[in-house]
Amino acid sequence: MRKPIIAGNWKMNKVIPEAIELVNGFKRALADISEVDIVICPTYMALSEIGDMLTESNIALGAQNIFWEPKGAYTGEISADMLKDAGCEYVIIGHSERRAYFGETNETVNKRLKCALAAGLTPIVCVGERLDEREAEKTFDVVGDHVTNGLAGLSNDEAKKTIIAYEPVWAIGTGRTATPQQAEEVHKFIREELAKIFGKDTADLMRIQYGGSVKPDNIKELISEPDIDGALVGGASLKVDSFSEIVKISAQCSAKQ
Numbered sequence: 001m002r003k004p005i006i007a008g009n010w011k012m013n014k015v016i017p018e019a020i021e022l023v024n025g026f027k028r029a030l031a032d033i034s035e036v037d038i039v040i041c042p043t044y045m046a047l048s049e050i051g052d053m054l055t056e057s058n059i060a061l062g063a064q065n066i067f068w069e070p071k072g073a074y075t076g077e078i079s080a081d082m083l084k085d086a087g088c089e090y091v092i093i094g095h096s097e098r099r100a101y102f103g104e105t106n107e108t109v110n111k112r113l114k115c116a117l118a119a120g121l122t123p124i125v126c127v128g129e130r131l132d133e134r135e136a137e138k139t140f141d142v143v144g145d146h147v148t149n150g151l152a153g154l155s156n157d158e159a160k161k162t163i164i165a166y167e168p169v170w171a172i173g174t175g176r177t178a179t180p181q182q183a184e185e186v187h188k189f190i191r192e193e194l195a196k197i198f199g200k201d202t203a204d205l206m207r208i209q210y211g212g213s214v215k216p217d218n219i220k221e222l223i224s225e226p227d228i229d230g231a232l233v234g235g236a237s238l239k240v241d242s243f244s245e246i247v248k249i250s251a252q253c254s255a256k257q
């Protein structure tokens, strides 16, 4: 059985004192949860401080990006060693905002992914179609391309350690969530694509999160779908109540299975 994973992507939000307050709230609210993996991904600025706060807790730390070179003249970039030094175990790769605003491509996603895996970080690779692509009925082409090219060249063992986040771009920050059926249709497709590349046994072990306007009032339906193994949460991860509620509902759903 796949253990659900709920991750909060804070994007470019929260200065350090605000981050500390939020994490103190999560630690209080979520101390008893063991049925789901919990990850929070603050900005680079807060990683080290939050990393210290999360030692020996049931909440893991993740970063929002990684650069593939180990060190050197790469102004503004952050290496795998730096992330690990700050306490990171996870890293988000290829978020649609990075693809849209910072020129991220399947090739750069693939380089970041291989670097993260080599460093022992757990990658969360984001895939998903834009609204115009969905309307042009290209969803499966686009998502298939993100999966096959983004994950190109991975061994089965590396694939097993990789998490995919299906985030339809039209559902991010818009309040317009994919219906559970729409999401499941794509998650199932992703798993089939993964099975073609890595074999069914590996694909069945891989976790696929849904992301895009996930809230306490839609998580239950989403996570009850057979191929939805958790959520990558943006806006609702910036408040103690909403993120904790999402984690707790997921834990209850998982305990019932």
Ligand code: 13P
Pocket: 009, 095, 167, 171, 172, 173, 174, 175, 211, 212, 213, 214, 232, 233, 234, 235, 236
């Ligand atoms: P929202 O939950 O704010 O729609 O953001 C989703 C997302 O992009 C998470 O990575």
